Amino acid sequence: MGPPEPPVSPDRMDDASRGESAGDVPSEIVRLACLAPSAGNVQPWRFLVAGGVIHCELAPSRRSTYLGGDDGDRLALGAALENAVLASGALGLDAGVETNARGWSVRLRPGTTPAHPWAACIEARHTNRARGDGAPLDPDEAASLEAATGAEARLRLITDRASLAQLGEAIGALERIQITNATLSPRLLKEMRWTPSEARRTRTGLDVDTLQLAPLERAGLTLLRSAEARAALHAIGGGAKLAKGNAETLARAGGLALLSTDGDALDAGRAMQRVWLQATALGLAVHPYGTPADLWARARAGGVEGLDAAAAAELDRALAVIAARYPLEEGERPLLVLRFARADAAPLRSSRLAPEAVTSRA
Ligand SMILES: Cc1cc2nc3c(=O)[nH]c(=O)nc-3n(C[C@H](O)[C@H](O)[C@H](O)COP(=O)(O)O)c2cc1C
Structure with missing residues (x-):
């Protein structure tokens, strides 16, 4: 091929x-x-x-x-x-x-x-955030993705439906915490480019048109540009739709992998790229989820700032589910979650x- x-x-x-x-x-x-x-x-x-x-x-x-x-x-x-x-x-x-x-x-x-x-x-x-057709990776594909890291990182790939559903719920909860939290979400929103001209001018950041969002998701994200809207959403325990959407997408992934290392993240970056290129060669879509490893790393390094008691408890619960599915060894650090799916190439x-x-x- x-x-x-x-x-x-x-x-x-x-x-x-x-x-x-x-x-x-x-x-x-x-x-x-x-x-x-x-x-x-x-x-x-x-x-x-x-x-x-x-x-x-x-x-x-x-x-x-x-x-x-x-x-x-x-x-x-x-x-x-x-x-x-x-x-x-x-x-x-x-x-x-x-x-x-x-x-x-x-x-x-x-x-x-x-x-x-x-x-x-x-x-x-490229990053392809499409949902995909829901078909699981076949074992040869999964083995070739895990092997692509070589010795420079570790990729733990999960393909069974029950685990994907549990991970989907947990990661959906973390994404909700991230986007509705007053400290965490501005970091994320700073990287957004809301118009084509802004994307062309800066040439960095996340062009909203590339995110493959449904109209309602896009409207929701646009609303969250306002600190008041974020505070209101947080106060009513909102963002449930966002969590549910993420959970559903993740539950129907072809596979969900954690990239981790006990060494230099630069070497792990080489491994990540090889995995991504191998997926590209196989015709698979790759969608990284940064939030789980970011919050996990921050929690391990002393705690996530700016969470109230309810969000902190939800964070602990979600991270416990993820840690149980991807048990790290002594000295190993979580770096990134990757969702693999079978989908047409992203349009932009x-x-x-x-x-x-x-x-x-x-
Ligand atoms: C470490 C890392 C974390 C990322 N986290 C996310 C993420 O949480 N959500 C997402 O949609 N894309 C994520 N991405 C994808 C980047 O947004 C993407 O690589 C970047 O916009 C360049 O686009 P390209 O991969 O299509 O070349 C991540 C990529 C990397 C390398």
């Missing part, structure tokens, strides 16, 4: 960041690295090209708050690194990789290793900053 066609981007055809690179080999590798996913599409990277070496590090002005510390942004940097290594291979080059506390570098050399099939999926990979792609805008040259 060949790689799926990248979906057409009808409203964002002027998005040059997905088009041609400056022409030289390092620029092409940087362009493909920039197609990596990041929490809230913050694109927390910047590049320095020095001859045949590409350096990538965290861009202080574009950090996310995901997972609290560096883990969230290092996941994205790792995904960009995986793209860079695969792209180098496809261009006939070996990439000598070094990672450090700031990010990574690759030293390009003539290579002899054949291109990996995942390289052909880099441009087609997210934007990227132009690679030249995030690259300097020595």
